[in-house]
Amino acid sequence: MASNSGIILGIESSCDETAAAVVRAGEQVLSNVVFSQIAIHQPYGGVVPELASREHLRAIVPVVRRALVDAGQSYQSIDAVAVTQGPGLAGALLVGISYAKALAFALDKPLIAVNHLEGHIHAVLLEERQHGNHLVNFPVIALVVSGGHTHLYLAEQRQETWSYRNVGRTRDDAAGEAFDKVAKLLGLGYPGGPIIDKLSKFGNPAAVKFASPQLKHPDRNDKSTEENGARFDFSYSGIKTAVLRYVETHNLQAEIETRRNHMGRINKPTIEDHRSACPQNILDLIASFQRTIVEDLIRKTLQACRNYNAATLFVTGGVAANNELRSRFELEARKEGIQVFFPSRSLSTDNAAMIAAAAYPKLITEDFATMDFSAEPGLILK
Ligand code: KG4
Ligand code: ZN
Numbered sequence: 142m143a144s145n146s147g148i149i150l151g152i153e154s155s156c157d158e159t160a161a162a163v164v165r166a167g168e169q170v171l172s173n174v175v176f177s178q179i180a181i182h183q184p185y186g187g188v189v190p191e192l193a194s195r196e197h198l199r200a201i202v203p204v205v206r207r208a209l210v211d212a213g214q215s216y217q218s219i220d221a222v223a224v225t226q227g228p229g230l231a232g233a234l235l236v237g238i239s240y241a242k243a244l245a246f247a248l249d250k251p252l253i254a255v256n257h258l259e260g261h262i263h264a265v266l267l268e269e270r271q272h273g274n275h276l277v278n279f280p281v282i283a284l285v286v287s288g289g290h291t292h293l294y295l296a297e298q299r300q301e302t303w304s305y306r307n308v309g310r311t312r313d314d315a316a317g318e319a320f321d322k323v324a325k326l327l328g329l330g331y332p333g334g335p336i337i338d339k340l341s342k343f344g345n346p347a348a349v350k351f352a353s354p355q356l357k358h359p360d361r362n363d364k365s366t367e368e369n370g371a372r373f374d375f376s377y378s379g380i381k382t383a384v385l386r387y388v389e390t391h392n393l394q395a396e397i398e399t400r401r402n403h404m405g406r407i408n409k410p411t412i413e414d415h416r417s418a419c420p421q422n423i424l425d426l427i428a429s430f431q432r433t434i435v436e437d438l439i440r441k442t443l444q445a446c447r448n449y450n451a452a453t454l455f456v457t458g459g460v461a462a463n464n465e466l467r468s469r470f471e472l473e474a475r476k477e478g479i480q481v482f483f484p485s486r487s488l489s490t491d492n493a494a495m496i497a498a499a500a501y502p503k504l505i506t507e508d509f510a511t512m513d514f515s516a517e518p519g520l521i522l523k
Contacts (some may be wrong), residue, residue, distance in 0.1 A: 147504055150219045150244075151497030152205065155229025155257045157181075157188045158198035160493035163212035163219065167263070167501030168270035170374040172211035173487070173494040176200045181330065184405075186325045196234035201240050208493070216248055223500030226254040228289065230271075230373065234516035242512055253500040254510035258522040259303070261285045262296060263499035264484035266494070278452035278480065279365030283306075284442045286466075287458030287491075288317035288332070291375045291438075294456070301502040305522050308445055312356060316434055317460045319377040322480075323384050323430055324361040327423060328401030329415060338428050338463050339412040340419065344428030351383050353440075355392035373445040377434065396420070416438055433450030435466050441474050446479050454481045462489040468470050490494070 147166040152161070157178040163171040167375075178196045182188050209215060224241035227234055236241070245252035262283045264406070269277070281296040283469060293309030319332055324333025329340075354376050392462045408412050419427070439458075446454055454474055460466065461483050474481040488495060 144299040145251055146220065146279065147501055148214060148218065148220045149253070149497040150205070150208065150222050151255075151493035151495075151500060152201075152222065152224045152241050153257070153260070153491060153493040153496045154197045154201065154239045155225045155239060155460055157193050157196075157229070158491040159197050159204050160491060160495035160496075161201075161205040161208035162492065162497050163208055163214050163274050164267065164494050164497035164501070167266060170271065171214065172208045173489075173492055174204050174208045174211065175492050176204050181329050182450045183359050186331050186425050187321065190230045190232055193230055195242060197233055197236035197357065201236055204349075205240070205244075219248075219250065220382070220502050221245075221251040221253055221500065222248075222421060223255050223503075224255040225257045225260065225496055226476050226514065227257065227267040227517035229516075229518060230245045230256055231518045234518065237515075238516055246512065248502065251504065251506070251507070251509045252512070254514050255503075256520055256522050257496075258285050258290060258292065259289065259305070259499045260495035261457040262294070262305075262455060264488040264495035265457050267494060267498035268484055268488060271311075271481060280449050280451045281444065281453045281455060282449060283457065284416050284457045284461075286316050286438060286456070286460040287303060288321060288334075289315055291315045291374055291377070291459065292522070293442060301500060301505045307522070308371070308449065309375065309441060310387075311375040311377060313378040314381065316375070316377055317458070318440060319381050319434060320431075320460065322381050323447045325426075326381070326385060326388065326397075326465045327427070328363045328397040328404060329398075330404050330410065331462045334463065334479065336412070336415055337431055338465070340415055340424060341428040341431045341465060343416060344421070344424035344426070346428040346432035348425035349387060350427035351380055351429060354379055354416055354437045371445075371448050372440045374447070376440060380430065382432055387426060391422070393423070396423075406446070407485070431463075431465055434462070435469055438466065442470075443473060443477060443479075446477065448475075449481055454479050454480060456483050457489060459490045462486040474507050
């Protein structure tokens with residue numbers, strides 16, 4: 142191994158967060174700095190890739206410097222530099238990768254390329270180790286549910302090496318994307334997930350009956366069903382269309398436009414601002430939408446757990462911060478005798494501590510990247 146202490150500087154820039162963190166031995170977070178670009182993308186109702194790259198360029202040097210200072214480390218005292226290779230926005234990824242390469246080269250330290258989705262999975266492992274729990278009961282199913290992904294993996298570990306088999310994914314929109322699009326559609330702002338999460342508790346989740354998300358036809362391009370057994374795919378573009386249809390048939394457009402303009406004039410709206418701008422029928426619609434998504438995620442994930450006889454379930458990624466999702470998963474998984482783990486909310490959404498944690502097994506096995514590796518926006522986890 143390259144070092145006895147395993148202090149890794151992680152860098153993450155795959156989407157709209159510029160993040161750097163220092164983690165010791167994959168289990169002790171020494172610092173975790175996240176610079177969010179939300180305020181920059183908010184007026185556009187979603188992430189604008191060109192703006193994201195520009196903001197990463199502005200933020201990367203101070204964010205890394207802050208992570209080192211907070212950790213009480215120097216550039217020289219770290220053992221390796223880890224960076225997100227993909228999946229994500231090409232231009233955004235390149236900022237982190239170029240900077241990580243330059244640092245590793247100048248400092249003569251190993252460079253480690255990390256898959257962002259593996260990072261989300263290791264956020265769970267990192268925190269369990271931090272709490273003194275080093276024992277993972279296999280088989281492990283991991284649900285990575287975020288703005289860009291809704292993926293189910295069967296995760297395996299052989300000595301220090303982790304491998305993953307995809308056993309489910311969304312055929313269209315990711316669950317977080319559905320939260321964001323529905324919030325935008327209802328004039329609530331961006332990102333939609335946290336707003337819908339907080340507003341849902343004021344609405345009646347049984348008020349609007351949405352059909353549970355259905356897959357229209359088997360994925361003909363996907364040969365993995367025959368090769369690797371059952372699949373548990375998701376689909377969330379239909380529910381977004383169902384919300385749109387509800388808005389049209391109930392003539393809610395004018396009311397939504399008024400809210401959109403009103404919210405646009407408030408700098409950093411609080412949840413009270415949102416709530417007072419929503420009549421009860423909108424709160425009911427929001428709660429019903431969230432309930433439908435949560436139930437579908439739980440039903441398919443638990444089907445996969447039963448199929449693979451999972452002892453442990455990890456639920457991670459931005460949507461794993463959702464309160465209803467967490468409490469319902471805890472309840473339903475317990476009924477089935479499956480242990481369920483989530484990262485804390487701050488490590489559910491994008492951060493660099495998870496990248497440094499996922500890099501630790503690669504530091505031990507000296508699985509280093511060469512200087513010519515590049516961003517892979519569609520990188521697959523395996
Ligand atoms: O993991 P993440 O930070 O970035 C990606 O890799 O995509 O996830 C961001 C996504 C966004 O779609 C956001 O709306 C959603 O996670 N999200 C939530 C919550 N917090 C963030 N969705 C539902 N409930 C939340 N509390
Ligand atoms: Zn993510």
